[in-house]
Amino acid sequence: MKLWSSFDQEYILKRLTELHEDCAVLKFWQNNEDMREEYTATFKSVTVEKCSIKLTKESAPYYTRIAPLSPVFFHYPAGDMIFKKDIFKLEDGGLSFKTPSEVRMRDRRSVERFTYKYPDFKNISYEVEGENEVQHDIILDISLRGLAFVIDAKRKAKYEIGKVIYITSITDQELPQQHEAKIASVNRYRLSGEGLQTHLLRIGVEFTQTLNSITYDSIGSLVKKRENKLKGLDTNLFNGLNPDDYQKQLAKIHDKNPQLAINISESVEDIDRLRYMTTDMKREFFLNFSLDLMACALRMSSKELINDLLSEVTAGVREEFLMKYDQPKPASAINKAQDELRKYIHEKERLGELVLSPKSFVKYV
Numbered sequence: 231m232k233l234w235s236s237f238d239q240e241y242i243l244k245r246l247t248e249l250h251e252d253c254a255v256l257k258f259w260q261n262n263e264d265m266r267e268e269y270t271a272t273f274k275s276v277t278v279e280k281c282s283i284k285l286t287k288e289s290a291p292y293y294t295r296i297a298p299l300s301p302v303f304f305h306y307p308a309g310d311m312i313f314k315k316d317i318f319k320l321e322d323g324g325l326s327f328k329t330p331s332e333v334r335m336r337d338r339r340s341v342e343r344f345t346y347k348y349p350d351f352k353n354i355s356y357e358v359e360g361e362n363e364v365q366h367d368i369i370l371d372i373s374l375r376g377l378a379f380v381i382d383a384k385r386k387a388k389y390e391i392g393k394v395i396y397i398t399s400i401t402d403q404e405l406p407q408q409h410e411a412k413i414a415s416v417n418r419y420r421l422s423g424e425g426l427q428t429h430l431l432r433i434g435v436e437f438t439q440t441l442n443s444i445t446y447d448s449i450g451s452l453v454k455k456r457e458n459k460l461k462g463l464d465t466n467l468f469n470g471l472n473p474d475d476y477q478k479q480l481a482k483i484h485d486k487n488p489q490l491a492i493n494i495s496e497s498v499e500d501i502d503r504l505r506y507m508t509t510d511m512k513r514e515f516f517l518n519f520s521l522d523l524m525a526c527a528l529r530m531s532s533k534e535l536i537n538d539l540l541s542e543v544t545a546g547v548r549e550e551f552l553m554k555y556d557q558p559k560p561a562s563a564i565n566k567a568q569d570e571l572r573k574y575i576h577e578k579e580r581l582g583e584l585v586l587s588p589k590s591f592v593k594y595v
Contacts, residue, residue, distance in 0.1 A: 235334050237420050242333050243278060249306060250276045258304045260297055267295055274324060284324035293323055310336035343373040352401040354379050359394040376436040380419050383429050389416055395435060402445045411435040468556045470533035479530065483561045490561055497568035498530050503586035505538045511584055516543055519574055525554035526567035
């Protein structure tokens, strides 16, 4: 599992404020000797300078166990956000600390993004919509679906989110003529070791049409890499639910059988932990668990989970799974298959053959 970092203080403050306003429950823990003490809490206040949390009633009795000199790891499971605080205060039955300058989120991209170093001097040439002048800038990173480059902040007025650019060339890449992309983000550029640069901006763009392949060659990489567009995923077949569709389907089930809807919802949440599997775990999973049961059990799961599971299997297995997955199933059958899958997961966890936990984030912080 990969994480990406955000150092954007406005973004961090916005995310934490939303958690405060929604009364979202955070998990946090400390590693004390051979023990891992876990707690739950909600935000009491969030400002630019300081955050305060209070323990939930379930964790409040264990407040005195919190070690004031041991780092604390905070995790918001629903948003896969994590941050660490080495310095904090114990006060009023909770904790207070300086608003984090860095938070990390799970990388939800379905394709890999490759990062360049400045000395690579990988360039992009393009025209901004409505402008006749060709611009030449240095690329920061690239994927099949988009890229980012850096510009002088004085040119900011031309780069509005949603505006189209027409790319004529990218170093090392083969492109269709006048490849179109839309500006997706405009942020201050953070230079490693020097912090945010007020005179530079990072421009993120999304290709209107995904590239079939990219070649990556950097002084920071010993091996030249090539990323190809995922083959064999037939998007005409059912491949998971987006959040809105999931809620609609669950509401329909709830109208007919409220308890069944609750069971399915709980199972979906439990099964979603499969996204924490390593590549080896995924291979074992597809080898040992029935594809028919899997396709039925995952019928209410998200597109993200399905894409994660299928990204590292052979084209043949992927095609076979999608053919089975495309067949509608009654809610009762889905729930029964979910129960079987959960039994399998819990047994493998008991044996230590599956580790499906956000605590794996600890090593990244």
